[in-house]
Amino acid sequence: MRPGDLLVLLLAAVLVSYLYLAFWGPGTAGEYAVIHANGSEWQKVSLHEEHEWQVPGPLGTSTLEVRDGRIRFSDSPCQNKACIHSGWLSHGGEAAACLPNRISVQVIGRDRRYDSISF
Amino acid sequence: MILQTTREDHLIAWLTALAITIHLAESALPSPLPGVKPGLANIITIAVLVRFGWRVAAWVGVLRVLVGSLVLGTFLSPTFFLSFGGAVASIAILGLASLVPGRPFGPLGYSVLSALAHMAAQFGVAYYFFIPHAALLHLLPVLMTAAVIFGIVSGTIVAAMFRSSEKRC
Numbered sequence: 001m002r003p004g005d006l007l008v009l010l011l012a013a014v015l016v017s018y019l020y021l022a023f024w025g026p027g028t029a030g031e032y033a034v035i036h037a038n039g040s041e042w043q044k045v046s047l048h049e050e051h052e053w054q055v056p057g058p059l060g061t062s063t064l065e066v067r068d069g070r071i072r073f074s075d076s077p078c079q080n081k082a083c084i085h086s087g088w089l090s091h092g093g094e095a096a097a098c099l100p101n102r103i104s105v106q107v108i109g110r111d112r113r114y115d116s117i118s119f
Numbered sequence: 120m121i122l123q124t125t126r127e128d129h130l131i132a133w134l135t136a137l138a139i140t141i142h143l144a145e146s147a148l149p150s151p152l153p154g155v156k157p158g159l160a161n162i163i164t165i166a167v168l169v170r171f172g173w174r175v176a177a178w179v180g181v182l183r184v185l186v187g188s189l190v191l192g193t194f195l196s197p198t199f200f201l202s203f204g205g206a207v208a209s210i211a212i213l214g215l216a217s218l219v220p221g222r223p224f225g226p227l228g229y230s231v232l233s234a235l236a237h238m239a240a241q242f243g244v245a246y247y248f249f250i251p252h253a254a255l256l257h258l259l260p261v262l263m264t265a266a267v268i269f270g271i272v273s274g275t276i277v278a279a280m281f282r283s284s285e286k287r288c
Contacts, residue, residue, distance in 0.1 A: 016264050
């Protein structure tokens, strides 16, 4: 192996690690979230203020909890609790929905992690 | 009329035939991702560069992609532009690298440089001409990792080839 070869390998390692950081690194944090209920926008909520939002739906009231710049469904009257299992959302573009109770939430940030999501 | 051919023409023809054979054999291998393959035909390009210089290597590199695509039926298809773009970029970077004073690179360095250039150009062509979508960028780290690994493999094979041929002589 020549000295130049070692240099090339080092540069390649640096380049590849940089690419992983640049394209696979954490997305930008969300600024606020939009809660939809019954097909229309219910409220824009800031992710910087701790709060529990009680959102009315056809089945009853769902609770969305905002803490530490994140939001999640913490309680819901639906059966399978898929919305609660979605967990905390914090990055722009992330979303969770409670279809039975017709409530959804999407985090809005500077750039979006996903264009669209289908289930 | 008989075309006058030089010794160098014959050399290029022989070496290109060798590279095309590897290229064709490799195209039969399944690939997990389009654009990802070991690029073993590059072994010939690198060996030719070290042994006969950049001019011959450039001919072999370009002719291999051209003839390979004619035989496989991908000539002028997106696949062809991807691999042609890659081949041109890798030959260009090999030209630059072999001009560096003191000739600091061996087969391994040339091979990794050329694999990186090939993959980067291929990705550029795919991104700007075929799929200009940001999601494609998420593939870039994986593709470049694959390029580095295959570059190291081919480079090591070339180095081993030279070692064993030196022993025999």
